[in-house]
Amino acid sequence: MSTTDLLHLAGSSWVIPGPTNIGAVERDGGVYLIDSGNDKDAGRKINRLLNEKGWKLSGIINTHSNADHIGGNDYLQRMTNCRIFATQTEKAFIESPQLEGAFLWGGYTPNEMKNKFFEAKPSRVTDLIRADTEILPGLCAISLPGHYFEMIGVITDDRVAYLGDAMFGATVLEKHPIPYIYDVVRYRETIELIKSLDADYFVISHGEIERDIQSLTALNLQRAADIEGYIMEALGGSGGSHDSGMSLPTQSRSFEEILQFVCNRMAVKLDVAQFALAGNTIRSFLSYLSNCGKIGYQFTDNRMYWTINSVTRYS
Numbered sequence: 001m002s003t004t005d006l007l008h009l010a011g012s013s014w015v016i017p018g019p020t021n022i023g024a025v026e027r028d029g030g031v032y033l034i035d036s037g038n039d040k041d042a043g044r045k046i047n048r049l050l051n052e053k054g055w056k057l058s059g060i061i062n063t064h065s066n067a068d069h070i071g072g073n074d075y076l077q078r079m080t081n082c083r084i085f086a087t088q089t090e091k092a093f094i095e096s097p098q099l100e101g102a103f104l105w106g107g108y109t110p111n112e113m114k115n116k117f118f119e120a121k122p123s124r125v126t127d128l129i130r131a132d133t134e135i136l137p138g139l140c141a142i143s144l145p146g147h148y149f150e151m152i153g154v155i156t157d158d159r160v161a162y163l164g165d166a167m168f169g170a171t172v173l174e175k176h177p178i179p180y181i182y183d184v185v186r187y188r189e190t191i192e193l194i195k196s197l198d199a200d201y202f203v204i205s206h207g208e209i210e211r212d213i214q215s216l217t218a219l220n221l222q223r224a225a226d227i228e229g230y231i232m233e234a235l236g237g238s239g240g241s242h243d244s245g246m247s248l249p250t251q252s253r254s255f256e257e258i259l260q261f262v263c264n265r266m267a268v269k270l271d272v273a274q275f276a277l278a279g280n281t282i283r284s285f286l287s288y289l290s291n292c293g294k295i296g297y298q299f300t301d302n303r304m305y306w307t308i309n310s311v312t313r314y315s
């Protein structure tokens with residue numbers, strides 16, 4: 001990584017492009033990062049880059065607590081004693097990262113997930129962010145929940161919007177067809193909000209920097225609709241975006257059967273990590289569909305079976 005790895009967008013707003021794009025905003029004689037990358041190596045490279053540029057690291061603003069966004073926190077905070085900003089729920093995960101693997105797995109984390117992709121080193125949050133407020137002069141946090149509990153984005157007075165994982169780039173969605181979604185309702189509301197954001201640059205953490213965000217919002221909304229459609233199809237229902245129009249008998253299926261069906265349709269190959277991530281997302285969709293009355297469940301022989309509610313099917 002050299003200074004050429006720093007991309008200037010506008011005014012005092014920059015990006016360090018990478019597997020996780022990192023924002024950098026000059027303020028008050030220092031620089032504030034937006035997220036810190038995957039791990040200690042990312043932290044080390046960022047530190048070197050800031051030194052080359054003669055920038056003093058004042059703080060890291062974490063959009064959310066996933067390991068690929070907070071992985072450099074520990075190294076950078078130890079080296080520079082910088083501040084770390086996060087919202088309340090994300091703070092809990094940043095300071096106690098074992099929560100991440102346990103939450104995604106839904107129980108004690110298996111060894112296969114005890115790694116830097118699921119468990120960053122803990123770091124100390126010094127500043128609590130209240131969403132939709134000005135964090136620093138000319139630098140506002142906007143609430144972008146959905147992908148994760150209390151994710152935020154940052155908009156600068158240079159008209160640059162850093163959007164975290166509110167959406168994913170087209171090539172990323174091709175490689176990872178099931179994006180991680182925690183709260184389906186909020187996820188869609190957040191994308192609707194982004195549609196109306198007035199900015200010149202949109203920086204998503206995984207993907208290209210966009211000048212016009214509209215086609216990407218449509219793609220991400222479509223992907224959520226696809227997942228919902230495949231779940232309904234797994235249960236023999238209609239209403240999905242890939243509905244063949246054929247009337248299939250309704251089926252009762254267990255969570256694992258639904259997960260298998262959706263993954264097969266979306267060409268996703270499961271391993272332990274993908275089982276946790278895709279499984280968590282499918283469970284979130286099942287909660288959403290159940291909460292809005294489209295599907296229900298029953299327990300038979302100590303097994304939970306999901307079915308389409310007849311009102312939904314025949315209305």
Ligand SMILES: [Zn+2]
Nearest residue numbers: 066068165205
């Ligand atoms: Zn991410």
